[in-house]
Amino acid sequence: MRRDVRRRLEQYASNPRCEANVISAVHDVPMEAVARSLGFEVAVGQSPFALLRGQQFERSIFRDDAVRLRRALITQKVLPANAAGFVDFRMARNDGPYPNLDASRAAFLQRLGAFAKTVGEARLQLPTILAGPTLMVPGKAILPDGLFAIDVLTVHPQPRPAPIVLRVGEVKVYPDRGGFTDAAELSSTRAQAGLYVHALRVELQQSKLAQHFAVADDGFLVLTRPSFNLPSVRGAEDLQHQAERAAVMFDRVLRIAERTLPADSATDDVPTTRRQAVVDAPKQYADGCLAFCELAAHCQQEALARGLPAALGDDLGRFLGPITLHRALELLHGAAPQHDVERDLVARIS
Amino acid sequence: MSRHDVFERLRAWDEGGAIPNGHTLPWLRATAADRLVLAFVRMGGESSPWGIAIGRPDAPPEFFTCAEPRNADLHAAFVLAAADALLRHVEHPSLLPDDERLMLLAMEAPLRARVRLRQLWVPGPSHLDMLHFLDFRYTHANTGEPKVVRRLQAFGRACGWLFRESTRPGQVRVFDATARLRRAYTFPAEPARQSHLGYLLAWLVPGRTRDERLADAREREGLPVSVTMSPAYERAVLEPLVTRYNAARDDAPAQAAVAREIHDALVPELRRRWELTAQAMSILDADTRESNPHLDAVIDLGSAECFHEYWKNEAKGLDPSLSDEQRRYLVHDPETDYAPARAARRYFAHLHAAELAAGELVHGDATLAEQSLDAGNGFRGTIRAVEREAIAGKKSGPILWTIECSADDSLRLREETSVCLVGARKRIGRIRSLVTVGAVRTVVLQMTDGLTRRALPDVPEAADVAAHVGTTVTFLEQAAAGFTQMKIFRVGHTDGPGAWLTHAAPLPEPSPPVRIQANLLELVKSLQ
Ligand code: SF4
Numbered sequence: 001m002r003r004d005v006r007r008r009l010e011q012y013a014s015n016p017r018c019e020a021n022v023i024s025a026v027h028d029v030p031m032e033a034v035a036r037s038l039g040f041e042v043a044v045g046q047s048p049f050a051l052l053r054g055q056q057f058e059r060s061i062f063r064d065d066a067v068r069l070r071r072a073l074i075t076q077k078v079l080p081a082n083a084a085g086f087v088d089f090r091m092a093r094n095d096g097p098y099p100n101l102d103a104s105r106a107a108f109l110q111r112l113g114a115f116a117k118t119v120g121e122a123r124l125q126l127p128t129i130l131a132g133p134t135l136m137v138p139g140k141a142i143l144p145d146g147l148f149a150i151d152v153l154t155v156h157p158q159p160r161p162a163p164i165v166l167r168v169g170e171v172k173v174y175p176d177r178g179g180f181t182d183a184a185e186l187s188s189t190r191a192q193a194g195l196y197v198h199a200l201r202v203e204l205q206q207s208k209l210a211q212h213f214a215v216a217d218d219g220f221l222v223l224t225r226p227s228f229n230l231p232s233v234r235g236a237e238d239l240q241h242q243a244e245r246a247a248v249m250f251d252r253v254l255r256i257a258e259r260t261l262p263a264d265s266a267t268d269d270v271p272t273t274r275r276q277a278v279v280d281a282p283k284q285y286a287d288g289c290l291a292f293c294e295l296a297a298h299c300q301q302e303a304l305a306r307g308l309p310a311a312l313g314d315d316l317g318r319f320l321g322p323i324t325l326h327r328a329l330e331l332l333h334g335a336a337p338q339h340d341v342e343r344d345l346v347a348r349i350s
Numbered sequence: 351m352s353r354h355d356v357f358e359r360l361r362a363w364d365e366g367g368a369i370p371n372g373h374t375l376p377w378l379r380a381t382a383a384d385r386l387v388l389a390f391v392r393m394g395g396e397s398s399p400w401g402i403a404i405g406r407p408d409a410p411p412e413f414f415t416c417a418e419p420r421n422a423d424l425h426a427a428f429v430l431a432a433a434d435a436l437l438r439h440v441e442h443p444s445l446l447p448d449d450e451r452l453m454l455l456a457m458e459a460p461l462r463a464r465v466r467l468r469q470l471w472v473p474g475p476s477h478l479d480m481l482h483f484l485d486f487r488y489t490h491a492n493t494g495e496p497k498v499v500r501r502l503q504a505f506g507r508a509c510g511w512l513f514r515e516s517t518r519p520g521q522v523r524v525f526d527a528t529a530r531l532r533r534a535y536t537f538p539a540e541p542a543r544q545s546h547l548g549y550l551l552a553w554l555v556p557g558r559t560r561d562e563r564l565a566d567a568r569e570r571e572g573l574p575v576s577v578t579m580s581p582a583y584e585r586a587v588l589e590p591l592v593t594r595y596n597a598a599r600d601d602a603p604a605q606a607a608v609a610r611e612i613h614d615a616l617v618p619e620l621r622r623r624w625e626l627t628a629q630a631m632s633i634l635d636a637d638t639r640e641s642n643p644h645l646d647a648v649i650d651l652g653s654a655e656c657f658h659e660y661w662k663n664e665a666k667g668l669d670p671s672l673s674d675e676q677r678r679y680l681v682h683d684p685e686t687d688y689a690p691a692r693a694a695r696r697y698f699a700h701l702h703a704a705e706l707a708a709g710e711l712v713h714g715d716a717t718l719a720e721q722s723l724d725a726g727n728g729f730r731g732t733i734r735a736v737e738r739e740a741i742a743g744k745k746s747g748p749i750l751w752t753i754e755c756s757a758d759d760s761l762r763l764r765e766e767t768s769v770c771l772v773g774a775r776k777r778i779g780r781i782r783s784l785v786t787v788g789a790v791r792t793v794v795l796q797m798t799d800g801l802t803r804r805a806l807p808d809v810p811e812a813a814d815v816a817a818h819v820g821t822t823v824t825f826l827e828q829a830a831a832g833f834t835q836m837k838i839f840r841v842g843h844t845d846g847p848g849a850w851l852t853h854a855a856p857l858p859e860p861s862p863p864v865r866i867q868a869n870l871l872e873l874v875k876s877l878q
Contacts, residue, residue, distance in 0.1 A: 047394020
């Protein structure tokens, strides 16, 4: 199965210095398949209960014209008190009306076109919540499966000639605990929302709608209230940096993607030649690998065998520089340093 | 991560196992009666527990589970069953006879003595988070029989306080076993891997080689210890059971039988987490290092926090003459401080706790003192002169110590900073001057406190030239904990600096977001 573009971009960003990782992300060779091909046990999948809860939560906030979500958005001043109207672009498997992403995208662009033409009172009364609109990422030819759906958009019409402002929202099922909310979850959610901001801007450009719409630099996150199935909205999330990061990442990935792999194709299976390309590529183990890559245990073991200090932490890698673990231990036990780098290390550890 | 930590990790790799961090442990060993070990598991995606293992470390734990944690009534009943052990541990006033409760409320000291060494141990940070979730869920519980609701609310508040207490720097009441092991030892593994309790314990098994420990650690890493169970286990074992449980809705005996199966499936998961925690605790207890001898002030602060931030209000809340509205102000809301001034007060309370712990413990542990020196918070050198400053018209001027140190050592202290002598912390001096010539930095200290034998009976007087000149001394910045403590009270004033922020009604609007300026020069221009 083709994996979604956002996950691949995040995979790329998690360790762009590892060539194997770059190939896997850009050419969509799942690390999971590579790990299995090497005979490693791979623990994959999500909790069935968590999946169900996620689906239920999303359904609940969009049910009855998104009444729950609207209330939370108004409370947090993302929408004005008189905001109304809901358009559903979700796919049928998520309780929406569209059979697939293509149909959802076509309907979304058509609706945006209609929005752009409105004037006067009708313009000010545009529907304010759009669920699951689909976008196409640039470079579809190189990154197949370039369609993806945004969780939610809010619409903020202004009288002509001012553009209609679109604001990106990201829905997550993890609980909002104020200052105690999981920082790693928050940063990845913001990164995701920033990616959507960038992709929406590109989509508006490509569809020649850019002069009618402005995508807000800020967005909002929809999390859950701890222990309740109610939304907790975090408004005014500054996504400028995340959007710029996404733009840079897109650019880099597209350039890397120009280097094609043997048997690179848009089919669903992962041929051996492509997996082998990842296996053979140089690896660069780093702290972050553990959190995202199925080869982490294998790469750490290899790095340790080769005495690469980063196997014991990025900071130790920086501390020892080009000196291997084996050599560092020899120096620690009194071996005479052979060159300036070793002399410097001895001065630092003595 | 300091240079010291990185180097120690290299040493630990060399040794092939975990190596001790510091000369002392920054907490006391309590008796089993003062300790409670607590572990949770949750259903994937849910934010409250599915099962609880709780008990003193010297006896097998009790296991409480809930067949269907998404059912609010079942969940409340399950939590209620587990609540007593925790409420007993925090000496909840509702469990005390009225006269004893009123006495403790009036006198403070006996309650503080009673809870002084109470410790709650959990496996890791996700278990602490679970305390917070229980606070969210039950502090405002409002449906059910009044007696039950009151007990659930009390449990929610106890969890909330313990969670908040776990975030106070230097505290010695709530123990995240993983964090405590990392505090006590340096492990030969990258920091990201060190968040798994089982992984850490494997490095502490005696009599093994590095490779054996590494292999064991890798294997143990495969078994989850956070509140989340493995998705594979949930899919293969628990999901079918829960489906059967819900399907047997109309058949109470069949449902009870499946509930027992769910319980049996959750117990091994709970037991593993609980036992790993107890194991970590006993390893730390068996460590040959002493507890830091300067812990008293830290523990006293902890017992004061317990009384003022938790117990006092719990006891007052039991007064039947109070209205619901009056009671509301005695309860800490899991979602808000209500007033910015209250949040600011807690901020300063945490700052004070951090300063107090750092300032006190550094005098009881040579490693901490070294780390503090490394960070530039003090200096070590040789006393070259001890003299009295001549001041016209005065019989005797202040005592000045001239100390020579290496100019290569880092130092972030400036003139006028107060410093205290390591080993005789009541001896305090103020930096008069700092002069560096070549490789030598000369510090002139004006000695201000702890000058006489009366103040420091075991140390020669500060003016004793023969006893001091030529000796090596270490001075560290004097902790300014008292100053921050003052701010805790000051922040409540409506007319002091910053009151516009903490007391204004309505609150000031946040400033609008600023556009990113990649060009720094442009940014500066735009600000002018
Ligand atoms: S685990 Fe290995 S393959 Fe994966 S990103 Fe890290 S170094 Fe590259």
